[in-house]
Structures are given as structure tokens and as C-alpha cells.
Amino acid sequence: MQTFSFISKTAEETAAWASRLADLLQAGDVLALDGDLGAGKTTLVSGLARRLGVKGQVASPTFTLLRDHEAGERGTALYHFDAYRLSGVDEWYESGFDEYITADGITAIEWAQVIREALPPETISITLERLGANERRITVNWSDARPLHTTIS
Amino acid sequence: MRMTNCKNIAVDRAEPIYILGIETSCDETSAAIVADGRRIVSNVIASQIDLHQSYGGVVPELASRQHVKTILPVIEEAVSLSGLTLAAIDGIAVTAGPGLIGALLVGVSAAKALAFAIERPLIAVNHLAGHIAANYLCDSELEPPFLALVVSGAHAHIVYVQDYSDYSLIARTQDDAAGEVFDKLARAVGLGYPGGPIIEQKAQGGNCKAFPLPHPLIKDSLDFSFSGVKTAALNVLNQAEQLAKKNGQSRREILSDKDFAATVQETIVEILTAHLSQAQKITNARTITLAGGVSANLRLREAVTEMADQIGVKLIVPDIKLCTDNAAMIAAAGYFLWRDGIYSDLSLNATALWELSEI
Numbered sequence: 001m002q003t004f005s006f007i008s009k010t011a012e013e014t015a016a017w018a019s020r021l022a023d024l025l026q027a028g029d030v031l032a033l034d035g036d037l038g039a040g041k042t043t044l045v046s047g048l049a050r051r052l053g054v055k056g057q058v059a060s061p062t063f064t065l066l067r068d069h070e071a072g073e074r075g076t077a078l079y080h081f082d083a084y085r086l087s088g089v090d091e092w093y094e095s096g097f098d099e100y101i102t103a104d105g106i107t108a109i110e111w112a113q114v115i116r117e118a119l120p121p122e123t124i125s126i127t128l129e130r131l132g133a134n135e136r137r138i139t140v141n142w143s144d145a146r147p148l149h150t151t152i153s
Numbered sequence: 154m155r156m157t158n159c160k161n162i163a164v165d166r167a168e169p170i171y172i173l174g175i176e177t178s179c180d181e182t183s184a185a186i187v188a189d190g191r192r193i194v195s196n197v198i199a200s201q202i203d204l205h206q207s208y209g210g211v212v213p214e215l216a217s218r219q220h221v222k223t224i225l226p227v228i229e230e231a232v233s234l235s236g237l238t239l240a241a242i243d244g245i246a247v248t249a250g251p252g253l254i255g256a257l258l259v260g261v262s263a264a265k266a267l268a269f270a271i272e273r274p275l276i277a278v279n280h281l282a283g284h285i286a287a288n289y290l291c292d293s294e295l296e297p298p299f300l301a302l303v304v305s306g307a308h309a310h311i312v313y314v315q316d317y318s319d320y321s322l323i324a325r326t327q328d329d330a331a332g333e334v335f336d337k338l339a340r341a342v343g344l345g346y347p348g349g350p351i352i353e354q355k356a357q358g359g360n361c362k363a364f365p366l367p368h369p370l371i372k373d374s375l376d377f378s379f380s381g382v383k384t385a386a387l388n389v390l391n392q393a394e395q396l397a398k399k400n401g402q403s404r405r406e407i408l409s410d411k412d413f414a415a416t417v418q419e420t421i422v423e424i425l426t427a428h429l430s431q432a433q434k435i436t437n438a439r440t441i442t443l444a445g446g447v448s449a450n451l452r453l454r455e456a457v458t459e460m461a462d463q464i465g466v467k468l469i470v471p472d473i474k475l476c477t478d479n480a481a482m483i484a485a486a487g488y489f490l491w492r493d494g495i496y497s498d499l500s501l502n503a504t505a506l507w508e509l510s511e512i
Contacts, residue, residue: 011381036387037337037341037383037384037387038380038383038384038387038388040384042328042329042380043328043380046327046328056506057325057327058327058328059325059326059327059328059329059330060328060329060330060333060380062329062333062337063179063253063306063307063330063333064251064252064253064254064307064505064506065213065253065254065505066254066505067506068505068506085211085212085213086212086213087212087214087215090214091212091213091214094214095213095214095254095255130391133385133388
């Protein structure tokens with residue numbers, strides 16, 4: 001298990017970091033995003049989406065639970081979930097959402113703590129902590145050995 | 154979305170065209186009958202707000218189950234209140250998206266079964282087009298083209314309605330919806346759900362300039378970004394809480410719910426109004442309409458009325474009860490599709506992310 005942590009000073013920096021993280025990702029990867037309201041979870045996913053070149057615009061999936069972005073030129077789809085309104089893993093399974101995890105795209109789940117038990121052990125765990133108005137500590141826990149240090153410019 | 158397109162042969166008959174509308178995209182189960190797309194014959198709405206209140210928001214699976222329980226009684230009541238028989242219905246219009254997939258499927262399945270049973274056309278209606286069509290029910294003279302601000306718990310769109318089934322998206326949110334900010338902030342200050350009406354009520358008599366909030370602008374675009382407003386408001390709340398802790402006070406002594414709600418509301422209203430005014434300049438629309446749950450907000454109505462008066466355009470605002478989700482607006486939108494022969498077949502499926510621009 002590797003743990004990697006850094007401070008992001010702005011929302012733009014968080015999105016730019018996520019773009020570099022996207023270069024390390026491959027189809028089948030699952031990202032669990034946790035952090036309070038306004039911590040930057042959707043911002044992070046928008047950075048990922050931009051780099052992956054997926055179709056459709058990133059927006060908060062709180063209402064629809066899932067925003068399904070088809071693959072663009074890089075050939076990888078992005079499934080953007082939000083578990084904020086789910087009451088637990090039962091709803092996750094009943095909605096058939098676990099099937100996306102095994103599909104050939106990258107899955108990013110906001111408020112993943114709600115459905116933690118449903119996620120595979122190799123899930124990339126990303127926590128965003130609010131340090132100040134714009135400053136965030138971003139911590140990544142990952143069982144994979146891919147070089148996370150290269151995401152810092 | 155598969156659709157068949159067969160132009161209706163002009164029906165020359167004295168009786169109106171009756172469309173039965175069905176809406177189950179979120180937490181209201183509703184069925185309605187509308188005559189000629191303009192007159193409500195019946196409109197039955199069963200709300201699930203009580204059910205979801207304790208969770209601070211709609212719980213998707215609970216919502217679907219509740220829709221299954223209430224959909225048939227609601228349709229029966231809408232037909233019975235209309236005094237019509239099913240044989241008098243000319244078409245079945247149903248919300249096919251966007252919305253919660255499980256919730257949408259309940260309405261779509263019921264509509265398909267009914268259309269098959271009474272042998273009438275099935276019409277797939279986009280939920281946002283439905284919200285916009287609420288205006289046809291409130292102003293019998295309203296005709297496209299016009300500009301619509303669609304704001305709800307799930308949306309923040311500015312749409313130019315070129316024709317009854319031709320929409321151009323002028324602006325949308327790049328992150329949170331307008332109502333979502335109200336919902337999340339109301340929850341953050343412990344005021345409950347749904348956030349919109351609660352924030353509006355709390356805002357009364359509060360200082361609407363209690364603290365500064367950003368008005369985020371996106372380069373070369375009229376798109377909205379409410380996430381930054383939400384984060385800035387949460388920062389102010391956190392600071393007040395920390396200061397209160399240090400001084401041994403309660404947060405409310407430093408920042409009252411009233412002032413917090415008033416400032417958040419005013420900022421959202423200012424942003425919506427400013428973008429709408431810009432959109433009017435670009436499209437040169439002579440009529441502006443409001444739609445969606447957040448358009449029930451009286452402060453928003455007031456600000457948009459002021460803006461419309463200033464630039465000299467006509468403003469149409471739906472009745473408050475037609476702003477939130479209801480099937481009458483779906484039936485109204487469905488009528489104009491029916492008239493143009495835009496039907497769906499029984500393979501119709503619900504689409505959680507059906508963009509208005511894809512119509």
C-alpha cells in the first residue's frame with residue numbers, strides 16, 4: 001500500500017493534478033473520493049475527464065447519482081458517481097451500479113465512504129481535507145505501485 | 154432515443170385533444186389530463202417529501218418503490234377527476250428523462266402499458282421541456298420564440314425556445330444546480346430538506362449582504378458555476394463556527410441563520426438574473442419565462458420582474474404549483490409533440506441524462 005499526500009492551493013491546482021493522475025490510470029480503475037461539501041471532489045473529476053477526453057460535460061452527479069461519459073479519443077469511458085444520497089450498499093447493488101466497476105472504463109465515486117464495502121481492494125482512495133478557504137490536503141491510498149510521485153509537477 | 158415521426162393528419166373535430174401526462178422523474182408521482190396543450194383538466198400530484206425529509210434528500214430506491222405504489226391510483230384519480238373515459242384520451246405523454254433512472258422507469262412502464270392498452274400514441278417528454286411547457290398552461294397566448302430560465306434541484310439552464318420542439322441551450326451549470334446549492338447549504342446549517350423553501354423562508358428580514366460571496370464567471374460563456382459559491386458560503390460558516398467555539402458562543406450568535414440564508418439567496422438570484430439578462434441581449438428575445446422548482450422563489454421572481462421591466466420585455470412566470478414537478482406540464486409539452494406526430498414506440502427506455510439539446 002502506498003500513501004501519497006500533497007497540498008493543493010486552488011481548485012485549478014486540484015483539477016490540474018487530477019489530469020496528471022489520469023495519465024497513470026487504466027480501464028477498470030476505481031477512484032473513491034471522500035471529503036466534505038465543497039472539498040473539491042467534482043473539481044477533481046472534471047480534471048480527470050478533461051485529460052481522458054471523454055464525451056459530455058462534467059457536473060455534480062448528486063441528483064442523477066451517475067453521469068456516464070462515453071469514451072473520447074483516448075478510448076476510455078468515465079463513470080462519475082455520487083453516493084451522497086444513497087442510504088448504503090444495498091441501494092448501490094439494487095441499482096446495478098456494481099456492474100460499472102467491472103466494465104471497461106474508469107469509475108470515480110464521490111462520497112464513496114457510503115458504499116465502501118462494495119468497492120474492490122485495489123480501489124484508489126482519495127481524501128480531500130479542507131485546510132483553508134481554498135487550500136486542501138489531498139491524500140491518496142493505493143495498493144498499486146504505479147508512480148504517484150510523477151503527478152507532482 | 155428511437156422515435157417514429159409521422160405527421161398527424163389535421164384533425165378536424167370540435168372536441169379538444171386530450172393528452173394524459175405521467176411524471177415520476179424524482180420525488181413526485183403525478184398524472185394529469187390537459188386539453189389542447191393549454192388547459193388543465195385534472196392534475197394529481199402525490200409528493201414524497203415527508204418520506205425523504207428524515208434523510209435530508211431524496212433516497213433513490215425508496216423513491217422508486219413509492220412510485221410503484223402510487224402510480225396506478227394517481228393515474229386513476231386523474232382520469233376520474235377529469236370526468237373523461239380513457240377512450241377520450243388522444244395520447245400518453247411521459248417523462249423519459251433526465252432524472253433518477255429507477256424512478257423514471259416506473260412512469261415509462263406505466264405509460265407504455267397504457268398506450269398499448271388503449272391504442273394511443275406514446276410520447277416521450279424531456280423533463281426540462283416539460284418545465285418550460287408549464288408556461289403554456291399559464292399564458293394561453295405564449296408562443297415561441299422565447300427565452301426560458303430553468304432552475305431546480307437538478308438544473309440551472311438558460312434555453313432559447315425556437316419552436317415548440319426546437320431548443321437551443323444558451324447556458325447550463327458546469328457543476329452544481331441552483332437548487333442543489335440551497336439543499337446542501339440548508340443541510341450544512343441544519344435547517345432540513347427541501348432547502349429551497351427553507352432558505353427562502355429563513356431569508357425573510359435577514360441581511361442579504363452579511364458577507365461577500367463570489368459571482369463566478371466562465372470565460373466566453375454564460376454557463377453557471379455554483380460550486381464556488383457553495384464552497385465560499387461553507388467557508389464563512391466554518392469560520393463563524395470556529396470563532397464561536399473560541400469565544401464560547403453559539404455559531405448563531407455570530408452568524409444568524411437568517412443572514413446566512415438571505416445572503417446565499419441574494420447571491421444565487423443575482424447570478425441567475427445577470428446571466429439571464431445577458432442571454433436576452435444575445436438572443437434579443439422579446440419574451441422571458443421562468444421554469445422549475447427554484448422559480449417558485451419569490452425573491453427570484455421579484456428580481457427577474459425588475460430586470461424585464463428595465464429592458465422592456467414580457468415576462469411570464471408560472472403559477473407556483475406548476476413550478477415544481479407535475480404531470481400537467483408533461484401533458485402540455487406532449488401535446489405539441491403529438492401535434493407534430495413525434496411519437497415513441499413501445500421500446501422507449503428512460504434516459505437518466507437526456508440533454509435538452511438532443512431533442
